[in-house]
Amino acid sequence: MTLNRRTLTTAIAAASLGALLPAAALAQKKIVLGFSQVGAESEWRTANTESIKSAAKDAGIELKFSDAQQKQENQIKAIRSFIAQKVDVIAFSPVVESGWETVLREAKAAKIPVVLTDRSVNTKDDTLYVSFMGSDFIEEGRKAGRWLVEKMKDQKGEVNIVELQGTVGSAPAIDRKKGFEEIIKADPKFKIIRSQTGDFTRAKGKEVMEAFLKADGKKINVLYAHNDDMAIGAIQAIEEAGMKPAKDITIISIDAVKGAFEAMIAGKLNVSVECSPLLGPQLMSAVKDIKAGKTLPKRIVTEETIFPMEVAAQEFPKRKY
Numbered sequence: 001m002t003l004n005r006r007t008l009t010t011a012i013a014a015a016s017l018g019a020l021l022p023a024a025a026l027a028q029k030k031i032v033l034g035f036s037q038v039g040a041e042s043e044w045r046t047a048n049t050e051s052i053k054s055a056a057k058d059a060g061i062e063l064k065f066s067d068a069q070q071k072q073e074n075q076i077k078a079i080r081s082f083i084a085q086k087v088d089v090i091a092f093s094p095v096v097e098s099g100w101e102t103v104l105r106e107a108k109a110a111k112i113p114v115v116l117t118d119r120s121v122n123t124k125d126d127t128l129y130v131s132f133m134g135s136d137f138i139e140e141g142r143k144a145g146r147w148l149v150e151k152m153k154d155q156k157g158e159v160n161i162v163e164l165q166g167t168v169g170s171a172p173a174i175d176r177k178k179g180f181e182e183i184i185k186a187d188p189k190f191k192i193i194r195s196q197t198g199d200f201t202r203a204k205g206k207e208v209m210e211a212f213l214k215a216d217g218k219k220i221n222v223l224y225a226h227n228d229d230m231a232i233g234a235i236q237a238i239e240e241a242g243m244k245p246a247k248d249i250t251i252i253s254i255d256a257v258k259g260a261f262e263a264m265i266a267g268k269l270n271v272s273v274e275c276s277p278l279l280g281p282q283l284m285s286a287v288k289d290i291k292a293g294k295t296l297p298k299r300i301v302t303e304e305t306i307f308p309m310e311v312a313a314q315e316f317p318k319r320k321y
C-alpha cells in the first residue's frame, strides 16, 4: 500500500483517537438514580433500603436517596428536586396510591423516566411511568385468607376476626384487605368485627390491638395484620392482656421478615405470607436497561410463598431479611 497524504492523516487521526479512548472511557458519566423511599416504618422497609443501597453500589450507579418519613408531600418534594438535578432515572415507592399525576407529568415533561418499586399508583395514564416492580398484594391477601379457611375448616361457630390495616390509602393496605375478604366471604362464619390502621408500625399495632382487646377481649378468635411489625406489636398487647398469642388468638401476618420467624419459632405467630423487599438488584438492572434504550415490561411481579409456624425453624437459617 502506498502511503498518500490522505491515508496518512486518517492513520494519525485513528492513532490519536486510540490514545484518547481510555481517558474518555474513564471520564464516562455514572448513571444517576434518584430514589424516594417511603420511610423506615418496618423491618421490611429497612431491608428494602439496604437492598437498594447495596445494589446501587454493586452496579456502579450513583444513588441519590431520600427518606420521606411516610409523608407524600416529602416524596413529591424529593421527586421535584431530582428533576431539578436532572438525574438520569427516578424511582420511588409511593406511600399512598393517589395524587401523583402532577409530579409524574413534570418528570415526563423533563424526559426523566420513572420506575415504581414496591407500591403502585392508581393513575389512569400509564405512560407516566416506565415499569412497576413489586409484589402482588391482592394475592398476598388471598394467601392469608386461604390459609385461614383451611385452618378453620372444621370450626362450626362464628370466627371473629380483627384486622390491623397498613397505612391508609397505601396499595398494600387496600389490596391485602381486598384479597383476604375475597376469600373469606365464601363462608359467612368468618366475620371481620373490627378493622383499623396500625400504619405498618409495631407501636401502632400494639396500641390498636390494646383497644381491640378492651372492646372485644375473648370474643376475638383471629388477628389478621397487614404486616409482621404490627403483628409483633399486637402479640405484646395480647400477652399483656393475659392471653396466649397463636393459641387463644390465631395470628396471620404478611412479609415473613426475620422478626416473624422468631415469633413463629417462639410459638406466638401462626403464619406469615412472604413479601420480598429485595428489589435492589432488579431495579438497578432496569435502570441500566432504560439507559441502554431497552423496553421494559410494564409490570414485574415478585415471586413469593407462605410460611406457617411448623416450617419456621427449618426455614429461618435461609432467610435473607
Ligand code: GYE
Pocket: 041, 042, 043, 044, 045, 118, 119, 172, 200, 226, 227, 228, 229, 254, 255, 275
Ligand atoms: O409489607 C410493610 C411496609 O409496601 C410491601 O410496607 C410494603 C409494605 C410492607 O411497611 O411492612
